[in-house]
Amino acid sequence: MQNWNTELALTYHEETKHSYDSVYRSRHFLDWANQPRPFKLYPGLEAIPLPAQLPVSHVPALLAMAHPVETTAAMPRPTLHDLAYVLFYAAGITKRRVYPGYGEMLFRAAACTGALYHIDLYLVVGDLPGLDAGLYHFDPQDFVLRQLRQGDYRRVVVDASGYDPALQEAPVILIGSDTFWRNAWKYRARAYRHSFWDDGTILANLLAAANARALPVHLTLGFADAPVNALLGLDTDREVALFLVGLGAGALLPTVSPPADPLQVDVAPLSAEELDYPAIRLIHAASSLDSPEDAAEWRGAAPETSMPATSGDLFTLCPDTKESLPQATLEDVIRRRGSARQFSQRPLSLTQLSNVLVRTTQPIPADFLAAPGGRINDLYCIVNAVSDVPSGSYVFHPQDKTLELLQAGDFRLQAGALALGQELAADASVAVFMLCDLPPVLERFGNRGYRAAQLEAGILGGRIYLAAYAQDFGATGLTFFDDDVTAFFSPHAADKSVMFLTALGYAARRG
Numbered sequence: 001m002q003n004w005n006t007e008l009a010l011t012y013h014e015e016t017k018h019s020y021d022s023v024y025r026s027r028h029f030l031d032w033a034n035q036p037r038p039f040k041l042y043p044g045l046e047a048i049p050l051p052a053q054l055p056v057s058h059v060p061a062l063l064a065m066a067h068p069v070e071t072t073a074a075m076p077r078p079t080l081h082d083l084a085y086v087l088f089y090a091a092g093i094t095k096r097r098v099y100p101g102y103g104e105m106l107f108r109a110a111a112c113t114g115a116l117y118h119i120d121l122y123l124v125v126g127d128l129p130g131l132d133a134g135l136y137h138f139d140p141q142d143f144v145l146r147q148l149r150q151g152d153y154r155r156v157v158v159d160a161s162g163y164d165p166a167l168q169e170a171p172v173i174l175i176g177s178d179t180f181w182r183n184a185w186k187y188r189a190r191a192y193r194h195s196f197w198d199d200g201t202i203l204a205n206l207l208a209a210a211n212a213r214a215l216p217v218h219l220t221l222g223f224a225d226a227p228v229n230a231l232l233g234l235d236t237d238r239e240v241a242l243f244l245v246g247l248g249a250g251a252l253l254p255t256v257s258p259p260a261d262p263l264q265v266d267v268a269p270l271s272a273e274e275l276d277y278p279a280i281r282l283i284h285a286a287s288s289l290d291s292p293e294d295a296a297e298w299r300g301a302a303p304e305t306s307m308p309a310t311s312g313d314l315f316t317l318c319p320d321t322k323e324s325l326p327q328a329t330l331e332d333v334i335r336r337r338g339s340a341r342q343f344s345q346r347p348l349s350l351t352q353l354s355n356v357l358v359r360t361t362q363p364i365p366a367d368f369l370a371a372p373g374g375r376i377n378d379l380y381c382i383v384n385a386v387s388d389v390p391s392g393s394y395v396f397h398p399q400d401k402t403l404e405l406l407q408a409g410d411f412r413l414q415a416g417a418l419a420l421g422q423e424l425a426a427d428a429s430v431a432v433f434m435l436c437d438l439p440p441v442l443e444r445f446g447n448r449g450y451r452a453a454q455l456e457a458g459i460l461g462g463r464i465y466l467a468a469y470a471q472d473f474g475a476t477g478l479t480f481f482d483d484d485v486t487a488f489f490s491p492h493a494a495d496k497s498v499m500f501l502t503a504l505g506y507a508a509r510r511g
């Protein structure tokens with residue numbers, strides 16, 4: 001098993017860093033005529049419409065993103081309306097825009113690098129009212145499901161997870177898959193990082209949507225890859241399953257599943273030609289788990305992160321209480337969400353920033369974060385404009401809810417430079433960087449820990465989007481010059497690797 005040869009993850013990470021040379025000397029160009037379609041299409045399969053009338057939760061997004069809604073139902077099982085709700089707010093089409101010379105672009109509930117939408121959702125369900133047991137693919141374009149297999153296949157997935165207790169009685173198991181070419185067309189080998197960033201933004205929404213419907217929800221990253229990929233009928237050189245989510249509770253597993261024979265279904269081609277990026281296949285194989293036993297051993301607590309002793313001024317955060325929390329509902333926030341295209345430099349209040357940081361870092365129900373308060377990434381900030389907080393660089397201490405000043409100063413120019421020269425980071429009120437000390441994570445989890453580190457960062461990034469729009473300002477994910485970010489936050493962040501960057505602020509009205 002290559003999972004424990006952790007040089008492979010470090011090599012992938014190193015080779016896909018952005019540097020001045022890699023970005024400005026690159027000869028890569030976008031072959032628009034060969035752009036892959038952003039949807040997986042199964043032309044021969046009947047469409048099963050999902051209910052268009054979605055439930056309304058009235059749950060504030062800032063609550064839903066962080067905690068399950070309290071419920072009296074002992075064993076909630078999702079209805080078809082719940083499924084439609086969760087799928088729509090995780091990965092549905094929320095906006096349509098027409099661009100002259102290009103045509104109509106369909107934007108989705110969760111942000112995605114390059115709007116290339118390379119993640120698909122599958123559902124493995126036992127019998128539900130209104131939906132027969134089966135394996136289904138979610139098509140966001142038509143808002144329908146398509147059945148790929150009939151029968152209850154949950155046991156195949158639960159077996160592959162090494163009997164993850166969080167999946168065992170879930171009536172629905174969602175599986176996220178990634179088709180590499182749909183993102184690598186633009187981002188080449190770095191697209192494997194995006195596999196998890198863009199899974200993460202979907203998962204932030206999905207976990208929040210489940211919370212809003214009071215459905216138990218849990219993320220599983222440790223599973224034997226081959227049986228799950230085979231169940232979905234994936235050509236694993238091109239497309240792979242990346243995460244499992246158990247949704248609901250109280251549905252006993254059948255003692256056996258029907259045989260998962262090879263799937264014979266047509267899939268529409270994505271583009272005239274597909275290019276292969278071997279580095280992606282290599283790191284994916286190197287972070288795969290061979291058996292259910294490996295998966296069972298893999299899950300558990302992340303290693304404890306340690307920070308240098310506090311030496312800078314501390315600023316205590318002051319998040320809203322439950323009573324004073326902004327009330328924008330999850331549905332409203334996700335429908336309004338869109339990446340900010342220009343920031344106005346108007347300051348945020350300390351309470352607004354506090355809500356973002358504190359809500360975002362609430363526990364994520366995941367198999368690799370089993371210990372309470374477990375986390376892999378540390379949050380570093382460049383504060384450009386926050387009332388009552390001096391401009392400067394900071395590290396966030398989630399336990400104490402404090403920001404520690406690393407260096408005071410106006411770092412707008414540096415923020416823009418770190419974000420590949422994009423003004424969005426310079427004009428933002430705050431830029432939040434997620435950094436990870438990779439060696440202990442890889443020692444604990446092997447190369448699969450690299451997936452976990454990127455995915456946790458993606459979920460945090462997705463939550464930051466929700467927390468911003470819930471408070472009527474904006475956010476955008478951004479890419480970055482890896483080593484320059486580490487150097488900027490050093491010595492505090494020395495040797496850490498950058499996983500994600502999100503910029504926050506009020507949108508500038510253009511024109």
Ligand SMILES: Cc1cc2nc3c(=O)[nH]c(=O)nc-3n(C[C@H](O)[C@H](O)[C@H](O)COP(=O)(O)O)c2cc1C
Nearest residue numbers: 107108111112113114115197201338339477478479
């Ligand atoms: C991880 C991540 C990185 C991103 N990086 C950039 C970036 O470097 N520059 C940029 O302008 N937008 C960036 N975006 C925003 C995407 O372009 C945007 O999400 C996509 O076009 C979909 O639009 P929407 O978020 O408004 O729905 C990023 C988004 C994500 C999730």
